[in-house]
Amino acid sequence: MGSEERAAFSGAGRACPGKQGLPQPAQEADRETDERFMREALRLAQEAAAEGEVPVGAVVVRGGEIVGRGRNRRERGKTALAHAELEAIAGACRTLGGWRLWQCTLYVTLEPCPMCAGAIINARLPRLVFGASDPKAGSCGSVVDLFALPYNHHPAVTCGVLAEESAELLRGFFRSLRGK
Numbered sequence: 180m181g182s183e184e185r186a187a188f189s190g191a192g193r194a195c196p197g198k199q200g201l202p203q204p205a206q207e208a209d210r211e212t213d214e215r216f217m218r219e220a221l222r223l224a225q226e227a228a229a230e231g232e233v234p235v236g237a238v239v240v241r242g243g244e245i246v247g248r249g250r251n252r253r254e255r256g257k258t259a260l261a262h263a264e265l266e267a268i269a270g271a272c273r274t275l276g277g278w279r280l281w282q283c284t285l286y287v288t289l290e291p292c293p294m295c296a297g298a299i300i301n302a303r304l305p306r307l308v309f310g311a312s313d314p315k316a317g318s319c320g321s322v323v324d325l326f327a328l329p330y331n332h333h334p335a336v337t338c339g340v341l342a343e344e345s346a347e348l349l350r351g352f353f354r355s356l357r358g359k
């Protein structure tokens with residue numbers, strides 16, 4: 180993806196996407212827990228950036244424990260499929276020994292694309308928490324809200340958790356690319 184097309188990630192202070200009032204901003208009761216796990220996702224995103232990958236990180240959590248971790252590896256992996264969410268979901272399926280992640284929450288620093296939103300539906304994840312919105316590819320309210328369509332599973336979504344940190348990490352990454 181070009182740096183120009185990645186210019187407009189929205190962080191704090193922006194309304195969350197979603198035409199039907201979803202996703203909702205984080206509820207105060209969950210915010211501390213959500214921020215704790217989003218920090219780990221951000222740490223993974225920073226690892227990605229250090230390897231020249233677009234900085235996106237994700238974790239899957241069950242019962243207060245991280246059971247899957249992922250970060251973007253498209254460049255090194257030379258594959259369009261190596262998104263942070265898919266890696267975290269695959270890890271959680273391995274850890275838990277099954278494909279249904281029905282007791283888990285996925286945390287990701289950037290609003291999922293259609294491929295990853297589809298994986299969230301397929302894994303039966305009941306809850307998604309994301310940071311920055313992605314007006315170019317976000318499929319949980321920005322471009323489209325896949326979770327509002329009549330599929331067989333409808334995850335709850337919390338958005339905007341550490342959104343400014345996530346968006347600034349992405350903006351900084353593309354600034355540094357332009358500076359090279």
Ligand SMILES: [Zn+2]
Pocket residue numbers: 262263264291292293294295296
């Ligand atoms: Zn994706």
